[in-house]
Amino acid sequence: MTAPAGPTRPFDWRPLAVPLALITAWELAMVLGPATTSETLAAPHAVLVGFFTIVADGTLLTATAQTLGAALGGLAAAVAIGLVLGLVLGLSALIDMLLEVSIEAIRPVPSIALVPLAMMIYGFGYRMEMSIIAFTAMWPVMILTRTAIRDLEPRLLEVAKALRMSFSDKVMKIMLPAIAPRVFVALRLAAGVALVVAITVEIASNPQGLGAAMILAQQTFHPELTLAILIWIGLLGYGINHALLYLQRRLFAFGTGSEVSHDAR
Amino acid sequence: MTQIGQTAQMRLEGVSLSYGAKLVLSDINLDIARGEIVSVVGPSGCGKTTSLRVLAGLVSPSGGRIVYEGTPLSGPRRDIAIVFQDYGKALLPWRTAYQNISLALETMGTDKSERPDRIHALLKLIGLGNHADKFPSQMSGGMQQRLQIARALAQEPSVLLMDEPFGALDAMTRQTLQDELLTLSTKTGATIYFVTHDLEEAVYLSDRVVGLLPNPGRVGRIFDVNLPRPRDQLTTRESPEFLHLRHELYQFVKGAEQ
Ligand SMILES: Nc1ncnc2c1ncn2[C@@H]1O[C@H](COP(=O)(O)OP(=O)(O)O)[C@@H](O)[C@H]1O
Numbered sequence: 073m074t075a076p077a078g079p080t081r082p083f084d085w086r087p088l089a090v091p092l093a094l095i096t097a098w099e100l101a102m103v104l105g106p107a108t109t110s111e112t113l114a115a116p117h118a119v120l121v122g123f124f125t126i127v128a129d130g131t132l133l134t135a136t137a138q139t140l141g142a143a144l145g146g147l148a149a150a151v152a153i154g155l156v157l158g159l160v161l162g163l164s165a166l167i168d169m170l171l172e173v174s175i176e177a178i179r180p181v182p183s184i185a186l187v188p189l190a191m192m193i194y195g196f197g198y199r200m201e202m203s204i205i206a207f208t209a210m211w212p213v214m215i216l217t218r219t220a221i222r223d224l225e226p227r228l229l230e231v232a233k234a235l236r237m238s239f240s241d242k243v244m245k246i247m248l249p250a251i252a253p254r255v256f257v258a259l260r261l262a263a264g265v266a267l268v269v270a271i272t273v274e275i276a277s278n279p280q281g282l283g284a285a286m287i288l289a290q291q292t293f294h295p296e297l298t299l300a301i302l303i304w305i306g307l308l309g310y311g312i313n314h315a316l317l318y319l320q321r322r323l324f325a326f327g328t329g330s331e332v333s334h335d336a337r
Numbered sequence: 338m339t340q341i342g343q344t345a346q347m348r349l350e351g352v353s354l355s356y357g358a359k360l361v362l363s364d365i366n367l368d369i370a371r372g373e374i375v376s377v378v379g380p381s382g383c384g385k386t387t388s389l390r391v392l393a394g395l396v397s398p399s400g401g402r403i404v405y406e407g408t409p410l411s412g413p414r415r416d417i418a419i420v421f422q423d424y425g426k427a428l429l430p431w432r433t434a435y436q437n438i439s440l441a442l443e444t445m446g447t448d449k450s451e452r453p454d455r456i457h458a459l460l461k462l463i464g465l466g467n468h469a470d471k472f473p474s475q476m477s478g479g480m481q482q483r484l485q486i487a488r489a490l491a492q493e494p495s496v497l498l499m500d501e502p503f504g505a506l507d508a509m510t511r512q513t514l515q516d517e518l519l520t521l522s523t524k525t526g527a528t529i530y531f532v533t534h535d536l537e538e539a540v541y542l543s544d545r546v547v548g549l550l551p552n553p554g555r556v557g558r559i560f561d562v563n564l565p566r567p568r569d570q571l572t573t574r575e576s577p578e579f580l581h582l583r584h585e586l587y588q589f590v591k592g593a594e595q
């Protein structure tokens with residue numbers, strides 16, 4: 073499915089004015105002010121130098137690959153499990169009723185509280201991190217899938233019934249395409265959650281990825297590196313969300329767009 | 338027009354239907370001949386749509402039965418096609434016009450190599466030849482309803498059930514589609530069960546018009562339409578017979594509303 077490209081707007085620079093002013097003020101305060109020799113803060117120019125240092129020596133790339141690898145693996149599991157669970161719960165009122173209490177009891181467990189358990193099972197490394205990401209990121213997928221199935225246009229199900237479609241055809245040709253736009257929104261939410269959880273777990277315990285790199289920089293008194301990584305993480309999150317938004321518009325441009333664009337933020 | 342029991346392709350035998358405690362259809366008896374065009378009129382809420390859904394096999398009657406081609410109807414059949422009132426909801430928004438028609442052929446197991454020709458022929462037949470790759474959201478209401486009709490025709494139905502198919506369209510589009518439907522009916526020989534609230538439309542299209550009475554929905558009167566075919570939007574509608582039938586139907590529905 074190809075979509076016509078949307079109207080291209082000229083880039084608006086105005087929203088950048090506030091951050092630029094803040095950075096300038098920060099630079100001036102650090103260079104001119106009494107905090108010049110701070111061990112907790114660094115001037116923007118030092119952060120920039122630090123950033124290029126860890127880009128050049130490869131540590132940033134390695135850490136980024138580790139974090140994104142874990143996030144992606146966890147996200148894939150979250151989407152697979154969340155989608156299947158959401159489908160089952162959406163299709164069967166009985167199973168939904170039977171599992172409701174259990175799910176509502178497990179779901180609020182904070183992801184970070186799972187670290188000790190995951191560590192006992194998997195030790196350090198990817199599997200521990202991915203299992204926690206999968207646990208946390210599957211809920212939005214499950215819940216939005218279940219709601220989307222519940223909200224399916226009854227007329228479309230009647231079309232399937234009148235044509236005597238097989239159950240698998242009905243799922244593949246009616247249900248999944250019908251819920252796809254909303255599942256994609258769930259995927260975007262889950263991707264954000266996955267990144268947050270990956271870094272949280274790395275900061276808390278797992279000695280790999282961007283989170284661990286930040287902790288190392290902090291413990292070795294390199295505030296400029298801590299800040300450089302922090303800003304990099306922000307940029308990564310921003311970039312991922314916008315890439316997914318772009319993909320969403322390309323994939324689901326067939327409709328009136330209402331169901332896509334309304335909850336697209 | 339119909340001889341009971343002999344030429345009837347579809348028979349409603351004492352059909353009644355309740356939703357919970359509410360009796361929606363009560364003891365409906367009707368024979369529909371092969372190739373006949375039967376319209377159903379009546380005040381809003383009298384059970385027109387429900388009668389169509391029963392004929393479609395989408396709901397089972399609470400009492401009585403439908404006999405189709407000599408055997409009791411037990412559920413939806415592919416040779417009975419439905420055109421829903423709300424075309425915007427009945428089409429798959431993520432599929433193009435071509436792909437929406439393809440849905441019917443895929444489901445019926447039509448050979449993959451045969452599909453493109455059949456789909457293009459249907460698109461052409463229904464006047465959408467140049468719009469194969471448009472999504473429903475890119476089409477007007479009239480085009481969307483044409484597409485839904487094309488999808489129904491892809492089933493090569495013996496019976497076409499239509500629920501106020503032109504109700505949401507403007508007058509000109511409606512008249513064009515009425516004539517196209519009459520042409521289709523001659524070409525395909527399909528039986529047409531046509532629900533409408535437009536009394537002139539009912540007379541213009543039909544061999545017979547069934548007038549339903551409400552609460553509970555039941556057959557009040559059956560009007561035979563002996564207007565010559567082919568029909569014409571001007572001369573048919575101006576003929577005394579047409580005006581007389583319109584008058585009678587109007588009085589019937591007016592009386593039924595009270
Ligand atoms: N699924 C349903 N559940 C309960 N009542 C229904 C349902 N469908 C229709 N009805 C009721 O049946 C009656 C006839 O409805 P319908 O066949 O849609 O009327 P019409 O098409 O003639 O306007 C109405 O009173 C309506 O409220």
Ligand SMILES: [Mg+2]
Pocket residue numbers: 385386387
């Ligand atoms: Mg109706």
